[in-house]
Amino acid sequence: MVPPLMLKTAANPGGLPIEVFDGIRIRKGCLADRLQFYRDLASGPFFGANRPGAKVSQGMIDSFWLQGMQAGHKGTFDCLEAFSETDFTEDLERCVVPTLILHGDDDQIVPIGAAALSSSKLVENATLKIYPGAPHGLAYTHKDQLNADLLTFLET
Numbered sequence: 001m002v003p004p005l006m007l008k009t010a011a012n013p014g015g016l017p018i019e020v021f022d023g024i025r026i027r028k029g030c031l032a033d034r035l036q037f038y039r040d041l042a043s044g045p046f047f048g049a050n051r052p053g054a055k056v057s058q059g060m061i062d063s064f065w066l067q068g069m070q071a072g073h074k075g076t077f078d079c080l081e082a083f084s085e086t087d088f089t090e091d092l093e094r095c096v097v098p099t100l101i102l103h104g105d106d107d108q109i110v111p112i113g114a115a116a117l118s119s120s121k122l123v124e125n126a127t128l129k130i131y132p133g134a135p136h137g138l139a140y141t142h143k144d145q146l147n148a149d150l151l152t153f154l155e156t
Contacts, residue, residue, distance in 0.1 A: 003088035003119050006110065012087075015114055021084040030077055038068035045108035048135030060140055092122040099126045100153040102146065104134025127153065 008015035021027060029037045042056075042064035043049050049056035068076065101123070103116030112130070120128035129149055134142050 003115060004092055004122060005087040005089060006084045006114055009087075016084075016111070018084075021080060026084075027077070027080055030080065034073060034076075035065075035069070038065045041068075042137075046135065047137040047141055048104075048106055048108070048133075050108075051106065051135075056141070060137075064137070089122060092119055093124075095123045096125060098153075098156075099123045100150070101126050101128045102131065102138070102149065103128075104131045104136065104138045104142070106133050107136045107138075109136035 005012045006015055007021070008017050029040070039061065042061040046064065047056045047060060048054050049061070101116050101120050103110075103112050105112055107115075116128060116130070120126045131138055131142055131145065139146055
């Protein structure tokens with residue numbers, strides 16, 4: 001989840017500076033060597049593989065890389081801009097349906113404070129569930145917990 005806004009602006013002083021997104025780990029890395037960019041992202045921060053004791057399989061890394069390679073280069077590059085610079089605040093404020101917001105507190109891609117914590121305050125009927133130690137790729141790393149939480153939410 002990236003909303004409401006990742007980028008640091010006058011209205012969002014807690015966001016990340018544009019240099020973070022333009023830097024070697026994101027835009028420059030994607031342009032310089034797209035193949036290695038996706039491998040490094042998966043074997044590093046996306047699944048938390050760069051954390052001591054992390055158990056991220058080679059299959060998980062390879063699957064992420066393959067998905068990145070199947071997507072068009074322009075589309076994935078443009079996604080970086082949308083991911084970092086789009087302000088979803090007004091959209092979130094209009095949301096009135098029950099909404100489950102899930103986020104790992106060790107997400108190195110999208111900081112929890114800039115996304116889930118802020119979003120849960122903007123969405124009128126939000127339920128926030130924080131996964132201790134979970135990375136951005138928690139749909140892979142915490143899939144059993146995620147599925148149970150989704151079923152519980154849908155049953156309420």
